[in-house]
Amino acid sequence: MSADITFIGLFLQASLLVKAVMLLLLALSVISWMMIFQRSSVLSRASREARLFEDKFWSGVELSNLYHEVSHKVTEPCASESLFKAGFKEFARVRKGGHTSPEALMDATYRAMRVSMSREVDKLETHLPFLATVGSISPYIGLFGTVWGIMNAFIALGEVKQATLAMVAPGIAEALIATAMGLFAAIPAVIAYNRFSHRVEKIENGMINFMEEFSAILHRQAIAKKEQAGA
Incomplete structure (x- = not known):
């Protein structure tokens, strides 16, 4: 067994199944990093645009003009x-x-606003389940590759009459890389999932x-219109 203990060397020496595990991880x-960058951009933009809109909403602009603009x-x-x-839109439709x-x-x-909010939250949570899944299963996938690699290393070791550390070290090292790659995939995914969930x-x-604040404004308008109609 060669003692080329480098990442590329260990990958090339690994069994087909361990290679498949490494490539999967x-x-x-x-994919996780792509989603992390994409979600970070989307959530940052959502927070920024929400602040800008609420600043405009509370600036005293007429609600009908703001609705037309939106x-x-x-x-x-x-x-x-x-x-x-x-x-x-629902307020104007029902009042009409x-x-x-x-x-x-x-x-x-x-009810109309609750439905809209639910849809928007679903959009913001896009890809978060995937990050949670990667964070959960990656260590186990890596562990599977490690167990398989160590098993093969000991099987090969049993076929020789005199075993040395130099003979068994590459096999164990290549197996442990699978666990390391599992952690490398899982840790950023878990951190990103927790951070993004908090931001959402x-x-x-x-x-x-x-x-709630918008509903209070509309409720005051509805009461004022009813009082005007009654007068």
Whole structure:
């Protein structure tokens, strides 16, 4: 057995199954990093656009004008804009029908915003289950490759009359690389999943707070319109 203890050398000396395990873990790691960079960009943009929209919302702009602006936006609206658009559209639609109490009007509006928020959260959580899966299974895949490689090393060792450390070291080393690669794939995926889950939760909490404040504004408008109609 050759004693070429380098990463490439150990990979080339490994059995076909251990090579397959290493290549699988390498592929999982590459895909995970691609998703990590993509999700980081998406969540950063979502947080930034939410702050910009809420600043504009609280600047005192007329809600109908803001709705018109969001509805005719060329680019895809951010999560808060979609929430506002769904709520204001439902509010205007139900109020136009007339003969609706403020409570029933707000109930319909709130449901529309909840549905919109659920869709937006689903978009933000895209790829997170994959990162969680990679973080969970990669160490076990690597461990499987290690066990298989060590087993083959000892089988080969049993076929010689006089065993030395130099003979068994490369086989054990190539097997342990599979575990190392499993950890290399799992650790960034777990860290990214936890970090991104926290960021999604933070954005979702911001959407919930905005939804409550926006609902309060619409409710006051509904009550004022009812009082005007009654007068």
